[in-house]
Amino acid sequence: MIRFESVTKQYPDGTVAVDALSLTAPTGKITVLVGPSGCGKTTSLRMINRMIEPTGGRIVIDDRDTAGIDSAELRRGIGYVIQHAGLFPHRTILANIATVPLLLGWDRGKATSRALELMDRVGLPQSFAKRYPSQLSGGQQQRVGVARALAADPPVMLMDEPFSAVDPIVREQLQDEFLRLQGEIGKTIVFVTHDIDEAIKLGDQVAVLRVGGTLAQLATPEELLSQPVDDFVADFVGRDRGYRTLGFRSAPFPTSSEPTVRLGATVEELRATSDDRWVLVLDDDDHPVGWVEPDRVDGSVSRDALHRGGTVASTDGPLRQALDAALSAPSGRGVIVGPAGVFVGTVRARDLIAPIEASAARERAAADAARDEPGGSDEPAEPDGSGEPDGSGEPADPVVTEPKAR
Numbered sequence: 001m002i003r004f005e006s007v008t009k010q011y012p013d014g015t016v017a018v019d020a021l022s023l024t025a026p027t028g029k030i031t032v033l034v035g036p037s038g039c040g041k042t043t044s045l046r047m048i049n050r051m052i053e054p055t056g057g058r059i060v061i062d063d064r065d066t067a068g069i070d071s072a073e074l075r076r077g078i079g080y081v082i083q084h085a086g087l088f089p090h091r092t093i094l095a096n097i098a099t100v101p102l103l104l105g106w107d108r109g110k111a112t113s114r115a116l117e118l119m120d121r122v123g124l125p126q127s128f129a130k131r132y133p134s135q136l137s138g139g140q141q142q143r144v145g146v147a148r149a150l151a152a153d154p155p156v157m158l159m160d161e162p163f164s165a166v167d168p169i170v171r172e173q174l175q176d177e178f179l180r181l182q183g184e185i186g187k188t189i190v191f192v193t194h195d196i197d198e199a200i201k202l203g204d205q206v207a208v209l210r211v212g213g214t215l216a217q218l219a220t221p222e223e224l225l226s227q228p229v230d231d232f233v234a235d236f237v238g239r240d241r242g243y244r245t246l247g248f249r250s251a252p253f254p255t256s257s258e259p260t261v262r263l264g265a266t267v268e269e270l271r272a273t274s275d276d277r278w279v280l281v282l283d284d285d286d287h288p289v290g291w292v293e294p295d296r297v298d299g300s301v302s303r304d305a306l307h308r309g310g311t312v313a314s315t316d317g318p319l320r321q322a323l324d325a326a327l328s329a330p331s332g333r334g335v336i337v338g339p340a341g342v343f344v345g346t347v348r349a350r351d352l353i354a355p356i357e358a359s360a361a362r363e364r365a366a367a368d369a370a371r372d373e374p375g376g377s378d379e380p381a382e383p384d385g386s387g388e389p390d391g392s393g394e395p396a397d398p399v400v401t402e403p404k405a406r
Helices: 041-048 071-076 093-097 099-103 108-121 138-150 168-185 196-202 221-226 231-237 241-248 267-273 319-328 349-372
Strands: 002-010 016-025 030-034 056-061 078-082 156-160 188-193 205-210 214-219 260-262 279-282 288-292 312-314 334-337 343-347
Touching: 002 041, 016 041, 016 056, 016 188, 016 205, 016 214, 030 041, 030 196, 041 056, 041 156, 041 188, 071 078, 078 138, 093 099, 093 108, 093 138, 099 108, 108 138, 138 156, 138 168, 168 196, 188 196, 196 221, 205 221, 205 231, 214 221, 214 231, 221 231, 221 241, 241 319, 260 267, 279 343, 312 319, 319 334, 319 343, 319 349, 343 349
Parallel strands: 030 188, 030 205, 078 156, 156 188, 260 279, 312 334
Antiparallel strands: 002 016, 002 056, 205 214, 279 288, 334 343
């Protein structure tokens, strides 16, 4: 657990970068700091490992005040990932990853074994071990940076906009791999980004900071979207909050049977299957691969003839995924698959309205019930939500719900 207790950073010229910040980053969870330029998010992150020294308050990691820990010892016990990876250009990938274990006195064989293990874990082939950073793509370099941060198995990781310098496709891949990896290792992570969509996707809780380094709201992504504490947070989160909230809500929805053909089907088979303008194509494992227009097929159905504009949703996924599948499908029928990716059926947008409304009604009922409980309130949640005394003499930890489907 990382706890900020009224932490302030004021520079000699009087500029206040962070102002009395109090919040708790729970153990094994991802806490994202997000906000506009000048809100102090990177300064706050760098005060955790004392690359920047606070001028007031204190930061506690697992009940140890970081001010009382030798700075070199502190930093070697914290993983740190930055933009552009920050790799040593004169060292091989293997040597980069093994840096901290060797500094901690590990023997070279153990450090090398750990580095190779982490290359596998972050999706890098071991054939890259003797390459240099300049020989890797930006996305590959970021993977090396993550592996290096994990090399000594630190309990805490700090990540300062680690995916901001790569293209959108690679960025999404890195985010997905990062969530998968966190599901395996369960580190306590503080993650800085300027992108609210990235914050909502990755965070178990999100801290929105104002210019001047004050905390506007600390909440789960779903709470942030559905209950912004004020106009600043509402404007920062964006106008399509209702739709994005569907990314955290699941509910049963009806599916319909759909005529399908296999890759390699002839035009005659297509026309015999359906008189619709669009026909869904499956591979030999019953996985959907795209839609095809029979009138545009010459000979047989090949992958080159497929329309791939529609997304695919899973039966146990969030409602936003199913709605997106329906809206993006050229046929207007969203493709739904089971957990193994096997085709189940299709759904139209109109058939999702009732499940969406029912889910929203349940959320409103839960919120009303919470307000009716002793100590509940009709007012929005306090913006900090963490670290304030609760009368016991100890800072109170925030209530953080388990992350939901994104």
